[in-house]
Amino acid sequence: MRLSLTALCLTSMAAAIPATAAEIDARPPDKLSVSGNVSNFRNSDADGGGGALSYLHYLTPNALVGGGVDHTFVEDTELTYGSLRGAWGRGEPSSRFTFLAEAYYGEGDDVGRKFDYRVGVLGISQALTSKFSVQLETRQFEIDTTDGNLPELGLTYVWTPRFVTNVSYAKSVSGNLGTELTSARADYYGKRVNLLLGGSTGTANPAVLVPLPGVVLPPTHSTQGFVGIGRTFKRGEFQLLGDYLKVSDSEKITVTLTFTAFLGSRGR
Template sequence: MRFASAVLCWSSLAATASAGAAEVDARPFDKLSLSGSASTFVDTDDEGGGGSLSYLHYFTPDFLAGFGADHTFVEEAKLTYGSVRAAWGHGEPARRFILIGEYYNGEGDDNGRKFDYQVGVLGMSQAIGSKFSVQLETRQIDIDTTHGNLPKLGLTYVWSPKFVTNIAYADSVSGNLGTELTSARFDYYGKHVNVMLGGSTGKANPAVLVLEPGVVLPPSYSNEYFLGIAKPFKRAEIQLLGDLLEVAGSEKITVTLSFIAYLGSRGQ
């Protein structure tokens, strides 16, 4: 996963943490996710893509853990890594506390030059009533020659069962990340389809955003916008997401198609 998406996806994760109590208690199916993406750079002829596979298992209604693998490439540059993650929740929905941990480890190849990829995440979410929750996250990043810690604060509000918003602010505090991003996400849960849209703006390191595997450039101003649609079924969901990333004078468009299967007979 590209970090820009991870920034926004933490908004998603924060929203999930807010709705996590309902999700963990009401639909504790295991989840198998498969996705594929295609990318193109507006200002060049470079093209890329990627794919990912992940699995989440509910050991108890309050604890889940899983693993995944991800591969991305742009022309001859490529990055492959594995991941493990876990989440634990406690309390009733209006007071629920959730602790989340993730670790990503892999290796990239930039036209023959090898580089390491390691990211560790520790986050928490605290519900304050039935509609509001606060998320805190610390993200330790070691990608090639880019290192540092990126803490983030997020706020999620559930306006209604159909409409959820999340805003977040992240600012690096060590190393050479030079990253400061503000993001927002809006989710609408309709009768037949779900819609998600949002974006981020600020200053970011292209290596952190994984603009291109192995790219080493100084931090610069960045904007990202995304729009997605999801079609839920009884035991599965299909998602289509479009993403525009602007950073370091480049514009990258990525389209991702994902399939999520809900496995197991629990909750029936």
């Protein structure tokens, strides 16, 4: 499961504003997440699905490490990959700096034809005020016959402690990614439920948006939208996410259910 710099900043900035000094000093609980998804390609009879398991551990209040494994399939084609990630930050909320690194490595089977799956991520975030931050991220893709680098610039604004928005722009600079995407996302952290809404539009290689084993398409116009709802409890949280992706004449709908358990009593 991807720990994006945008998502990390959205969560940390929204949580930081109302926090007391004692809460900032305490390590948050570790997180163990389990998810499953089902997918349908609307213009064909192909169906797919998958599952993921990930774990995040806070070494200090400012540093975390984690890992996970993902498996996805479409008909008789499948892809399995592992991931390692880490993040480190420092400073007060109004001037906080965060560094993020991720690595994904695995192998797919396209009806007997093996292919590699490798993605590396480096990102930084700098808070300019207690409500506004800038993120810069670069992703190196090596997926089957697709390769290249995709830098992304993002802006995050905390309107209230419960409502956060992000906009970003990404354009590939090497390889055959042929990608140029503009994205937006809004998160609402309610007393009873959490909501998220977002999407992207532009030109993209399908491998940049979501793993599609066995599906090789040239870069073309794409549209993606997603909406999610979650509920947080004392010892964990649930999230239900619906995602719509259209690349050229191909349309894919994915529904994902995730449960995250909070391990330990730190930060409470």
